[in-house]
Amino acid sequence: xxxxxxxxAELTYSCPLSCPYCSNPLNLAGYRDELTTAxxxxxxxxxxxxxxxxxxxxxxxxxxxxxxxxxxxxxxxxGLYTNLVTSALGLSRRRAEQLRAxxxxxxxxxxxxDEPVDSDRIAGxxxxxxxxxxxxxxxxxxxxxxxxxxxxxxxxxxxxxxxxLAEELEADRLELANTQYYGWAWRNRDALLPSTxxxxxxxxxxxxxxxxxxxxxxVIYVLPDYYSRYPKPCMGGWGKRQLTVAPNGDVLPCxxxxxxxxxxxxxxxxxxxxxxxxxxxFRRFRGTDWMPDPCRSCDRREIDFGGCRCQAxxxxxxxxxxxxxxxLSPDHGxxxxxxxxxxxxxxxxxxxxxxxxxxxxxV
Ligand code: SF4
Ligand code: FES
Numbered sequence: 335x336x337x338x339x340x341x342x343a344e345l346t347y348s349c350p351l352s353c354p355y356c357s358n359p360l361n362l363a364g365y366r367d368e369l370t371t372a373x374x375x376x377x378x379x380x381x382x383x384x385x386x387x388x389x390x391x392x393x394x395x396x397x398x399x400x401x402x403x404x405x406x407x408x409x410x411x412x413g414l415y416t417n418l419v420t421s422a423l424g425l426s427r428r429r430a431e432q433l434r435a436x437x438x439x440x441x442x443x444x445x446x447x448d449e450p451v452d453s454d455r456i457a458g459x460x461x462x463x464x465x466x467x468x469x470x471x472x473x474x475x476x477x478x479x480x481x482x483x484x485x486x487x488x489x490x491x492x493x494x495x496x497x498x499l500a501e502e503l504e505a506d507r508l509e510l511a512n513t514q515y516y517g518w519a520w521r522n523r524d525a526l527l528p529s530t531x532x533x534x535x536x537x538x539x540x541x542x543x544x545x546x547x548x549x550x551x552x553v554i555y556v557l558p559d560y561y562s563r564y565p566k567p568c569m570g571g572w573g574k575r576q577l578t579v580a581p582n583g584d585v586l587p588c589x590x591x592x593x594x595x596x597x598x599x600x601x602x603x604x605x606x607x608x609x610x611x612x613x614x615x616f617r618r619f620r621g622t623d624w625m626p627d628p629c630r631s632c633d634r635r636e637i638d639f640g641g642c643r644c645q646a647x648x649x650x651x652x653x654x655x656x657x658x659x660x661x662l663s664p665d666h667g668x669x670x671x672x673x674x675x676x677x678x679x680x681x682x683x684x685x686x687x688x689x690x691x692x693x694x695x696x697v
Contacts, residue, residue: 335611335620336574337384337386338381338385338577339386339388339575339576340386340389340575340576341378341381341414341576341577341578342390342392342579343377343378343389343390343405343579344579345392345393345396345399345402345581346393346394346396346398346399346581347362348394348692349395349421349690350395350398350421350423350424350459350461351395351421351459351692352457352459352689352691354518354519354522354525354526354688354689354690355484355522355526356518356690357514357518357519358589358690359517359592359593360517360521362691365581365582366582368581369581369601369602371404371405373583373601373602374401374408375404375405377579377601377606378405378408378409378412379408379412381414381577381606382414383607384606384610386414387414388415388416389409389414389417391406391416391417391418392419393581395420395421395424396418396420397420397423397424398424402433403429406418406433406436406437406438407437410438415440416437417439417441418433418440418442419444419482421444421465422444422469423461425443427471430468430471430475431475434475434477439477440478440480441480442479443469443472443479443480443482444465444481444482444483445462445465445481445482445496445499446461446483447492447496448492448498448499449462450462450463452488452489452492456488456489458689458692459692469503470503473504478507479504479506480505481505481508482508482509482511483496483508483510483511484511484512484513485510485511485512485513485528486512486513486527486528487525487526487528487529487532487676488525490512490533491532491535493510493535493539493540494539494543497540497547497553500551501547501550501551505551506552507551507552507553507554508553508554509554510536510553510554511554512528512533512559513558514556515645515648516589516593516644516645516648518688518689518690522686522687522688523672524675525686526687527560527672527673527675527676528676530561530673530677531677533558533561537555540555559645560659560673560676561673564634564638564659564661565638565640565641565645565657565659566641566642567638567639567641568588568639568642568643568657569588571620571639572588572618572620572639573587573610573616573617573620577610577616578591582600583600583601584598584599584600585599585601585613585615586599586615587643588643590644591643593644593647593648594643594644595653596614596615596653597614599613599615599616619653619654622635622640626655627656628656628660628662628663628664632662638657638660640657641656641657641659641660642657643657645657645658645659649668650665650668
């Protein structure tokens with residue numbers, strides 16, 4: 335068993351935005367009893383002792399936690415590399431300066447499109463101008479800046495303009511992440527899944543931009559699952575390198591695993607060390623012994639680990655099956671049907687998108 339490398343600390347599921355591709359759980363109301371500051375500090379200490387080096391502070395919107403500066407400060411004192419994953423709403427200059435002083439290492443700002451009309455429509459609230467302002471503050475304070483844009487049917491045709499915006503903001507890294515269909519994105523899949531032609535155009539633009547921007551800005555392109563021949567090695571393997579702590583203290587091998595019919599594990603009931611090493615949840619899909627055919631005898635089983643357990647469950651109702659994205663999976667037809675539908679006939683427009691609801695302020 336390896337040590338975990340990264341901790342995704344989902345501090346709150348409250349969020350001022352309502353993006354229809356949000357990967358937060360559908361039952362947001364089940365997560366209102368959030369960990370206290372002291373509980374988060376204990377999580378960070380235990381994570382560091384387990385070997386965690388990087389801590390991603392995420393949500394929802396982590397800036398809604400009034401104790402964010404304290405949490406960053408604790409992570410920093412433990413020597414963890416801290417990354418704030420934010421919509422940037424609430425990242426005023428004053429708050430940014432406090433976070434800088436507390437030792438925050440890196441900021442990742444999500445932007446929904448390249449200009450205010452589309453971006454605010456997708457975010458479900460006026461936010462574009464504030465994001466741009468916050469991105470400029472991030473650069474002024476000397477942080478490395480990642481701009482993250484979730485790509486889907488409604489914005490992928492603007493990828494050149496998105497690249498232009500990231501350049502103008504002097505982002506160090508642009509993450510163009512094709513939507514992963516969990517949580518709200520799963521619910522909205524038909525209106526979000528792009529066509530083959532859209533993806534081909536976008537990939538041509540990205541390839542050219544990578545060459546042009548080499549040495550100035552890293553352009554990361556997260557492949558669209560449904561169009562891949564093999565599945566992604568999700569989380570680098572179940573319980574292998576990453577762990578997630580949800581706002582209520584549930585510990586998960588990945589953020590979407592709360593939807594799986596598996597035993598829960600919580601830092602309110604057990605130590606992080608026991609959960610990582612011995613809990614039935616983390617042991618369930620660790621390694622290769624659990625694998626069915628065709629993964630069991632496949633020479634890629636240590637490369638992609640049979641794909642994504644959450645996707646297998648989402649698409650087949652059984653988390654222990656081969657990820658249907660794999661062309662060798664007996665369930666691959668489910669994916670080809672969805673792709674075929676995305677390429678044929680009338681598709682739902684963005685009016686069909688169900689926004690994720692806002693939730694009020696966090697503790
Ligand atoms: Fe990966 Fe399993 Fe497909 Fe082989 S059969 S490529 S291990 S998902
Ligand atoms: Fe949960 Fe892939 S998202 S295993």
